[in-house]
Amino acid sequence: MVTLKELAKLLNVSVSTVSKALSDSSEIGENTKRRVTELANELNYKPNRIAQQLKTSKTKVVGVVVPSLMNPFFAEVVHGIETTLENHNYDMMVCISNESLEKEQRSFDLLSTGSVDGFIVAVARETQTNHSIKHFENVGRTTPIVMFDRVLNDVACSKVVVDDFETVYQATKYLIEEENRKHLLLISNIEELSVGKQRIKGYAKAIEEANLKSSVLKLDDEINPDELILEHLKKNLNIDAIISIDHITGIMALNMVKKIDKKVPDDISVIGFDYVDSKFVSSPKISVVNQKGFKIGETSAKLLLDELNSKSRVKHKTIMVKSLLSLNGTTQNK
């Protein structure tokens, strides 16, 4: 690795001259600047980022801590984060909590000691159920944190949330009012998450307002969720609309409906949650709530960058990213 020192020696100038010349300082003569930059290019000099980071105590790195990357929603958010950071010349260190509190804590511990300028996090399931917030509070004192999707209300930091309640409320209302559905079923495999609870509440409200009967099928950690859905459908042949609040059970339900010889969307409408491939793996293309993962990532990153680049301590913001009801082939779309 070529260093400033070596350049300086080769050019017979001091290290500080080289440093200044390369940062195009007005203190340095044009001639010298040219000589320096030419040699630097020739030897392919690149400043050592670690040394810069130590000196300036800025890393230009953001720590991203998510429960999983195999959940397409998080993958999409991370993609949005990456794109935004990249545009502002930031890098990211990704840690996967695997829904484990301990791992999340370790990641925060490790990265908070100089490695990153700030954090973007979706809290682990375990953190959410245990209500452990110490690691956030400790780090948060010195390092900005932005939470998205899975958010802890009692941690003081900026947040990017999804209008889970409203979204599912609207979707349910659509099925009831526009499609005149009377016997709705909600399917959930994320019942214990805050977002899941919100979504179920949105459903419940719409159902209640219409004076219908609420019906919820919970599938947490089942081995054969599809069979449970099928059974449920067989036992409740009057079901005329299904709303799934995760990215997978909607498609599953769609497949099961076909098995009981009902037509989608004529006999039964299905609304699921979007993910990158949902359009491709379902037939007819499933109608979905599009959560705008990319936008959420983008928004989170921008929020964090704002905090990082303002010297004065900024007030914490909470931004809501609206979901979009995207009606495709499994609803009637009148």
Add this chain to the structure above:
Amino acid sequence: MVTLKELAKLLNVSVSTVSKALSDSSEIGENTKRRVTELANELNYKPNRIAQQLKTSKTKVVGVVVPSLMNPFFAEVVHGIETTLENHNYDMMVCISNESLEKEQRSFDLLSTGSVDGFIVAVARETQTNHSIKHFENVGRTTPIVMFDRVLNDVACSKVVVDDFETVYQATKYLIEEENRKHLLLISNIEELSVGKQRIKGYAKAIEEANLKSSVLKLDDEINPDELILEHLKKNLNIDAIISIDHITGIMALNMVKKIDKKVPDDISVIGFDYVDSKFVSSPKISVVNQKGFKIGETSAKLLLDELNSKSRVKHKTIMVKSLLSLNGTTQNK
């Protein structure tokens, strides 16, 4: 942030004493060690990683550069990488090339100047078509690189590859020999990738050995791939087996087969490529080639860690991770 200096001042010892005490050096008296560690715990001292990194010129960070995280295969590999690195107390910086050569180069440029100890990369589509390898060669001289899946043969580095040829060859052979299929169709949307080419070759070989007619449907960047598949199926009603070489068109084909009123797997068998949700979104559960993404990530990470931890320059290895033919509901499995 508490520093060694502050601890030293509070304890009236020198900085190096504190440093050594905390690393449990035998040079330091038990008494002092106790005093130091106690205060360090009390003040929640954590060594500044950046300073450590500068001093030791080890970062304990690996740069991971992948074309996308929204491709579930890469997400799975990255998960495998993360898990392995985590076990060895390494962190990772993830960059997404978005299939762009330029972005890939930028990532390598930036991270290679002190930020990471080594790289794990799946090369971008553009890199592969352009055959640009300079950025790998430059970095590779000083920093170990491990390539996986998308590999460039003319770059000297360790590699983790999938037995693409063999896998599809075997899968095709299975359809021909075990299920007695005569009119096979291969569907591909990754025709221009090296892995795609290999897979098609494997198919071609099996077809040739059986003296059958090769039929390939290419779907690169089509807007409505499902309709093209449907059309193709309608025009070729004698097709009795479909093999897809990516994670999405297999499920798509399965759905299309249902539309032409043929039964899977009685009339037509379907084999696709596995991804995390393929079991859940297909009905019957699709038979797949399981690429073992996690294992690939794990293997890549281990390979890199080996290189990092051996002082002598190690020979570059190429490891093949075998795929697994996982027969589910879309094949006859006699």
Add this chain to the structure above:
DNA sequence: AAGATAATGGTAACACTTAAAGAGCTTGCA
């Protein structure tokens, strides 16, 4: 000749590690 201006140099600091030196003991042996 004094002061302004331009160009460059030197030093310290960032937080840490580590080799080498030093201080204060106890031993051992003539």
Add this chain to the structure above:
DNA sequence: TGCAAGCTCTTTAAGTGTTACCATTATCTT
């Protein structure tokens, strides 16, 4: 008894690559 040798514990110093700040030198103005 005296003192070199050895031991344990601690400090000093040098170094990692960079930047910020202050100092120095040379040249030019008036």
